[in-house]
Amino acid sequence: MNGDKHEGNLEDDGRLESTRSDVLRCGDEARGAVVRGDVVRSADSGGACGRGRYVADAGSFGGEDGRRAFDDREDRMARPVIKSEATCRQAHRDRVVLRGSRWCGARFTRHGRGGQDAGLAGQRARWAGDPQEQNKALNSAIDAKYDGIVLEFVDTTTVSDGVARALKAKIPLITLGTLRNTPDTIPDVSWDYAKHGEALANYMIWKSNGNVNALILLNTDLYVTRNGQWVGTKNVLTDPEKCKDCKVTVKEWPMANIDTQPGSIATAALQANPKINWGWCFDACMSRVSRALIASGLSSKMRGAGFDCNAESLQLIKDGQVEAVCAADPREWDAYAVIDNLNRLMQGQPTVNQGIPVRLFDKTNISTLSDYEMSHGWQGGYDFRAAYRKLWGMQK
Numbered sequence: 001m002n003g004d005k006h007e008g009n010l011e012d013d014g015r016l017e018s019t020r021s022d023v024l025r026c027g028d029e030a031r032g033a034v035v036r037g038d039v040v041r042s043a044d045s046g047g048a049c050g051r052g053r054y055v056a057d058a059g060s061f062g063g064e065d066g067r068r069a070f071d072d073r074e075d076r077m078a079r080p081v082i083k084s085e086a087t088c089r090q091a092h093r094d095r096v097v098l099r100g101s102r103w104c105g106a107r108f109t110r111h112g113r114g115g116q117d118a119g120l121a122g123q124r125a126r127w128a129g130d131p132q133e134q135n136k137a138l139n140s141a142i143d144a145k146y147d148g149i150v151l152e153f154v155d156t157t158t159v160s161d162g163v164a165r166a167l168k169a170k171i172p173l174i175t176l177g178t179l180r181n182t183p184d185t186i187p188d189v190s191w192d193y194a195k196h197g198e199a200l201a202n203y204m205i206w207k208s209n210g211n212v213n214a215l216i217l218l219n220t221d222l223y224v225t226r227n228g229q230w231v232g233t234k235n236v237l238t239d240p241e242k243c244k245d246c247k248v249t250v251k252e253w254p255m256a257n258i259d260t261q262p263g264s265i266a267t268a269a270l271q272a273n274p275k276i277n278w279g280w281c282f283d284a285c286m287s288r289v290s291r292a293l294i295a296s297g298l299s300s301k302m303r304g305a306g307f308d309c310n311a312e313s314l315q316l317i318k319d320g321q322v323e324a325v326c327a328a329d330p331r332e333w334d335a336y337a338v339i340d341n342l343n344r345l346m347q348g349q350p351t352v353n354q355g356i357p358v359r360l361f362d363k364t365n366i367s368t369l370s371d372y373e374m375s376h377g378w379q380g381g382y383d384f385r386a387a388y389r390k391l392w393g394m395q396k
Helices: 085-092 102-117 131-143 156-168 193-207 223-237 261-272 283-295 311-319 331-346 371-376 384-391
Strands: 016-018 038-040 095-100 121-125 149-152 173-176 213-219 247-253 278-280 303-307 323-328 358-361
Touching: 131 149, 131 156, 149 156, 156 173, 173 331, 193 223, 193 278, 193 303, 193 323, 193 358, 213 223, 213 261, 213 283, 247 261, 261 283, 278 283, 283 303, 283 311, 283 323, 311 323, 311 371, 331 384
Parallel strands: 095 121, 095 149, 149 173, 213 247, 213 278, 278 303, 303 323
Antiparallel strands: 016 038, 323 358
16 A cells, blocks of 8 residues: 555445344344344444444354345444554554463464464463462563453453553553453453353253253353353243243352363262253363263263354264254454454554354254364354455455
8 A cells, every 4th residue: 555544444344134043143232132034233343453344243154045245334433543554554563462261272372363464463371260360460461561461251350450550551451251341441352141141041942842951050260151141041041931841950160170070060960860951051061061971871861052162062063962052153253353453452443343243053053164163163154354354454
């Protein structure tokens, strides 16, 4: 580009009409409801380094259905401040520190990929969910004068000292999957976790003709799970108007025991109460539960409902081994969305709702996933990489 202004503008924008019942709506005005034949409103955003509009609809789906063309244009939102191309290039050379909890370490790699595409150099730090270690790492990043910090699945109230220091130092700080930030001025990239939980609960009711006897394996360390997916599932399964015959048993366990405790709890619970017909937890837990039940000869006694849709869980669903359904978000899209909003912060621009899509997968639609998606996770049914690169001025 030879001009002083750097502009990025996606050609595909508007709204997407969904005719699939397994798609969840998200965005500013329609969050998470299961839809059939409804219109999914899009979430708009401006360019990371100049004018642009990025639309990420929740109605994306792959396979034979394909992705319907974005054919309706909506009113343009207010444009962010246009930065010079030189300023944008400088931001691409800045350093970013990515911080989070050990269990979601796979996402760090994907944040790195998104950061590389944006020209950002990143450092990663992992911990085992210990708030003291999290705060220590956060303070170390501040002392090192990093240009940006990303917190993944970290409850900001437990690292308030580091958060306060970062804000005082005016270091751009952003979170992924925090659900609620303190202070609430810290931007977060998320999707509707409670609707994730509601969708799983409704699926269990549907597939069991209203006779759900669920074992909830609730982790004690993950704020977003306890106050997101679990809230959504609980609100459905404990509501007599939605499921008068549903029964729920909750068993708690700490992250430190993930390799052994969820599986042993599920095995013991089934042996004590053969009427349990569903198990519920996030997929890193559910895959371990599935393996334990298979080893104990109990794989036919219970179906699993998970969320995250990691590679092992997708294979278990495909093979019909315990786990029957998972709620997916496109992890690599999450990464690019975080980098996009972080880039905006570093340019002094407001962040935007990235409109992260979500989808349920079971044996009826898992064949729509590519080999890459089976090993790396659902990609959202949309070429978000090309869209972001174009938005960032990295390609035409």
